[in-house]
Amino acid sequence: MTSAGTAGLADHAFLRGMPAELVALLADAAAPISVPAGYRLFDEGTPAENCWLLTAGQVALDLPMPGRPNLIVETIGSGDVIGFSWLSPPHEWQFGAQVLEPAAAFELDGPAVQALCDDHPDLGYQLALRMLAAAVRRLQATRIRLLDLYGPPGGGDAG
């Protein structure tokens, strides 16, 4: 894992539109990282203390299947955020995350971000809005998948 400065943090789609002074505050809790394919960002059941704003590559959220390869739940790409479990109890990862394609991201230190939000409620509000929007997008996509749109057509007079 390698890291450099936080230049470009304000350009990430997740933070688009956030006032510059709030991005500057957040930069204190952010570090850019680069990770190779195969690297595991986190594992199910371990403490959730970070989240990542992906700037390149692809990451799979997965579940371990004893005796079989991990089951991929969803893939996350550039411009997306990875990691919601650090926000709420029990602060444990509900899934795992493995890098599929060499990835770059801004890694946010969860406890540091929460401390910043306690001290700067306007930053907390802006982050909460963005996390909610990301969670809603993820929920809507999941609902569409539940529809099983490509499954066998039901009813009607299919020929």
Next chain:
Amino acid sequence: MTVETLPARYRIASRAAETHDTVTLGLEPVDQPIGPHLPGQFTMLYAFGVGEVPISISGPAGPGLVQTIRSVGAVTQALCEADPGQVIGVRGPYGTDWGVADAAGRDLVVVAGGIGLAPLRGALLAALAARDMYRRVVVLIGARSPDELVFAGELEAWRAGGADVLVTVDRATAGWTGHVGVVTQLIGRAQLDPAAALVLVCGPEVMMRLTARALCEHGLPPGNIRVSLERNMRCGTAECGHCQLGPLLLCRDGPVVSYTRAAPLLSVQEL
């Protein structure tokens, strides 16, 4: 019965299983072939003694026909189970085409869901055959699972031919290392140029509606989005009215329709 509504006899020259319930048939005329076809049009395929169904043409222009069929009922099951050498009936070609050449000088983007890739395959092959006419050629595919991805064996050839191909599945299986999620999530990853793209969309109607909405959110003008609509096509000649969707008779005015025209029709109950 006019000549236009009489089926021509075609012999099944080849049969390739795409998935557990979908096959691609190569058809050669026994007598006089039907007229020339364009990508996006459909034919009525007749399994003698069973019935007739509308099926999109999935191959390039030529004397023969390539048609991809999913077994969803008695007629399609009979067609899917037909062996090479067997003779079936063909009427058509019917309906509007994708108008692929309208994307000349711009980006051509095809977005397919499930077997919706079949009607788009002809458009894609036409674009790759004249690759220099277009800027980017982008293919976004959503499938139920890796096992249910049609034309899976052709994806590398499409990439080699100059297309950017992204595939996502609703459910991953062991060994799958590609995208997992809905096809609309690929739109952002494809980094489309909304000002210079013609987008062709085909799949289940809900998928097309959500895709068109996502494209519009990315800045695509609705007029640069085309969808392929399907109703109960019977005659193919705009006489029986079974395929009516509001003011459209889809066997004549469709299946390919501008999203500008389709959008207000896709959210009306009982239309």
